[in-house]
Amino acid sequence: MNEILRIEGLTKTYEGGFTALGGVDLDLKEGEILALLGPNGAGKTTLISCVCGIVTSTAGTITVGGYDAQKEYRKARMLIGLVPQEIHLEPFSKVIDTVRYTRGLFGKRRDDAYIEKILRQLSLWEKRDSKVMQLSGGMKRRVLIAKALAHEPRVLFLDEPTAGVDVELRKEMWAVVETLKASGVSIVLTTHYIEEAEAMADRVGVINKGKIALIEEKSKLMARLGRKTLRIELDASVSDIPASLSDYNLRIVEGGEALLYEYEAGTSNTGITRLLAGLRDAGITMKDLSTRQSSLEEIFVQLVADQEETAA
Numbered sequence: 001m002n003e004i005l006r007i008e009g010l011t012k013t014y015e016g017g018f019t020a021l022g023g024v025d026l027d028l029k030e031g032e033i034l035a036l037l038g039p040n041g042a043g044k045t046t047l048i049s050c051v052c053g054i055v056t057s058t059a060g061t062i063t064v065g066g067y068d069a070q071k072e073y074r075k076a077r078m079l080i081g082l083v084p085q086e087i088h089l090e091p092f093s094k095v096i097d098t099v100r101y102t103r104g105l106f107g108k109r110r111d112d113a114y115i116e117k118i119l120r121q122l123s124l125w126e127k128r129d130s131k132v133m134q135l136s137g138g139m140k141r142r143v144l145i146a147k148a149l150a151h152e153p154r155v156l157f158l159d160e161p162t163a164g165v166d167v168e169l170r171k172e173m174w175a176v177v178e179t180l181k182a183s184g185v186s187i188v189l190t191t192h193y194i195e196e197a198e199a200m201a202d203r204v205g206v207i208n209k210g211k212i213a214l215i216e217e218k219s220k221l222m223a224r225l226g227r228k229t230l231r232i233e234l235d236a237s238v239s240d241i242p243a244s245l246s247d248y249n250l251r252i253v254e255g256g257e258a259l260l261y262e263y264e265a266g267t268s269n270t271g272i273t274r275l276l277a278g279l280r281d282a283g284i285t286m287k288d289l290s291t292r293q294s295s296l297e298e299i300f301v302q303l304v305a306d307q308e309e310t311a312a
């Protein structure tokens, strides 16, 4: 897969001396969704602003579709769509006009068929003649996306697309992003919400204190760092764990009718075979077994904590 975006050694020190980005390397492959996950103040917005030319970087290079974002700013910027965090829209404009207008700003000739396509894609076509002020919050967010797509960019940046919106709207936004991906746009989205990264991303980058702590395919990340829990449903309930099984840190749950065993996923030695043999030897028989993968949330919390520890 080709890279549509490449960032190397990106550093931003704001006036006053605060370094918000300390040498970030990142790439985005054509057609993928990358979620940048990070706590408040990690540098996510600064990163997006550097790529879009809103903030001047202190050092490093950014290439979009092969164009240098500084030296060939206009060509690079043409390939980028930005959906900002805040909703800034002209309340009295009609939906279709505001989207057409943005296309014009990029110097693209009018293309009604294209505008219709994106408005349909974003379920806004029926609302095309409504004034922006008449729309719901979710629709306004979709208008922002339509505006960001108006000039046919190849990379879309979504800066916290669901910050402060309710669960239903968040799911609606996830569905929109899926549709966009299917249409071939590459997407970088920033989020605080781990479940958002989990639901949408192909790759997940964790940014903390201006540095990429980790970037990896979501499935690999979960397999590599994730822990799994084995749930053992018992034939007859137990009240104690036999001493012979004390090494496994088993937890008794559901009033003694089930046991939980946590193990490292992706390792060759999970201890499960030995544990099951040990249970049999202790005379404990089981009804059923199931496993559960720990969430990205647990992984993320662990990662940030590890980084704090290394820094201390």
Ligand SMILES: Nc1ncnc2c1ncn2[C@@H]1O[C@H](COP(=O)(O)OP(=O)(O)OP(=O)(O)O)[C@@H](O)[C@H]1O
Residues within 6 Å of the ligand: 014, 015, 016, 018, 019, 020, 038, 039, 040, 041, 042, 043, 044, 045, 046, 047
């Ligand atoms: N113009 C500025 N001048 C000085 N410091 C700034 C400026 N803009 C941002 N910062 C600082 O840079 C750091 C990174 O900010 P940034 O907005 O990139 O973080 P973020 O990861 O997007 O956070 P959030 O999730 O809260 O939006 C913060 O400590 C912020 O205070």
